[in-house]
Amino acid sequence: MLNSILDALEDIGYEGELNPSNIEEVLKQGSHSPVYTSLVSFLVQHLCGFYGIQESVTPATDQPTAESNSCFLMELSGFLREYGCPHRKLVEGPVDQRLQDSQSKLHLIDYLLSEFQAAQIYFTDKPQQVVRQRPYQQTTELSCSENLKQTLICLGFSKPPPSITPFDLFSKLEAKLRELITRFPSAVGTPLLKAQLTAAQWQKVLHYNSRLTQEYNLRQEMLRKRLDVTIQSFLWSDRAKAKEEEVMKSYQPLQRNLARVKQVSLSDLLAARDSLLNIEKTNLNRRGAETPINKVIMGNVPDRGGRTGNMQVPPPEMPSFTKRQADTGAQGQRPQSGRGDRYQGGSGGNRVQGGWSNTGKKSAGSKATGGGRKDQQNN
Numbered sequence: 001m002l003n004s005i006l007d008a009l010e011d012i013g014y015e016g017e018l019n020p021s022n023i024e025e026v027l028k029q030g031s032h033s034p035v036y037t038s039l040v041s042f043l044v045q046h047l048c049g050f051y052g053i054q055e056s057v058t059p060a061t062d063q064p065t066a067e068s069n070s071c072f073l074m075e076l077s078g079f080l081r082e083y084g085c086p087h088r089k090l091v092e093g094p095v096d097q098r099l100q101d102s103q104s105k106l107h108l109i110d111y112l113l114s115e116f117q118a119a120q121i122y123f124t125d126k127p128q129q130v131v132r133q134r135p136y137q138q139t140t141e142l143s144c145s146e147n148l149k150q151t152l153i154c155l156g157f158s159k160p161p162p163s164i165t166p167f168d169l170f171s172k173l174e175a176k177l178r179e180l181i182t183r184f185p186s187a188v189g190t191p192l193l194k195a196q197l198t199a200a201q202w203q204k205v206l207h208y209n210s211r212l213t214q215e216y217n218l219r220q221e222m223l224r225k226r227l228d229v230t231i232q233s234f235l236w237s238d239r240a241k242a243k244e245e246e247v248m249k250s251y252q253p254l255q256r257n258l259a260r261v262k263q264v265s266l267s268d269l270l271a272a273r274d275s276l277l278n279i280e281k282t283n284l285n286r287r288g289a290e291t292p293i294n295k296v297i298m299g300n301v302p303d304r305g306g307r308t309g310n311m312q313v314p315p316p317e318m319p320s321f322t323k324r325q326a327d328t329g330a331q332g333q334r335p336q337s338g339r340g341d342r343y344q345g346g347s348g349g350n351r352v353q354g355g356w357s358n359t360g361k362k363s364a365g366s367k368a369t370g371g372g373r374k375d376q377q378n379n
Contacts, residue, residue: 002106003252005113012113012116014042017035020252022035027105030100031072032060039109040057043116044057044112050119053079053082053083055078070096089107152173155176189273189275190274209269213264235247
């Protein structure tokens, strides 16, 4: 079940801290683990967004206390009761004893994941009935303010006063950038986009960028799914089924580390330089792509044919049909064979027809018949 849960989290776009290396420890801590409570809060938040439920579950902090743990369990109990959870083990009994064992904690994650995937499938064709939420993204401080802070530090600005307006701040920032570009004209390069676009044109650019991003994400997910199916096909044999856990523990971390398509924004378009137009051929510049096998020179290979122009028409598999010919025997009768003579008193006949009785003595008639034939043969 652990592997199926990790695969399901990967499918829904979960990018939290839960991974194959710490899942057992997280399940052991349960409601006292910030990772476990954050995952439960994430699933509950999306289910509430799908079905319009006015409930929320607050995840535990980095240093959880007894009060925060009790608050988490109470909020989770209220959500499960309003959502209509059919599992009594998760909704009945004392609240502080419902998630005591690892099986119950795992059962809760599996149930919420199943409901989340079912809601995604159900609302695929009914987007007007729900406000779809974006896939899970960790909330970090690397926002616009953090990037602006790093920019000011890099350009040597001191900490701006609290009373400064955004217009004054960006005016000083623009003046500093123009001064650096004048001093070092070749450091930045020429922008790739030199045209001045209107508001309507920028809207079209945003639309095309969104469509391309969806296309690339779909292609990447298809390749990742093909990889998953290939690995699963290797586990069909009886010998491989015994090592399924070992194979998945080695494969899943590698699969999660595959690079995902990054969201390209208008800022990337404005920051693009004309150096992107210089495309180098891969066969002229390998840049570390060489391997020992590239230096192996193959010798003369015998001609194995296979050219369609030199191939002969194969013979027919069966002969052509011909009409059966009529028999050429006398008066249309079958010719007599040697076997018929035995029934006419020949030497090859049986005991009665050849002149022998059951008692082993010859009869007179048989002797005459047999002798007459012998005389005829002698004559």
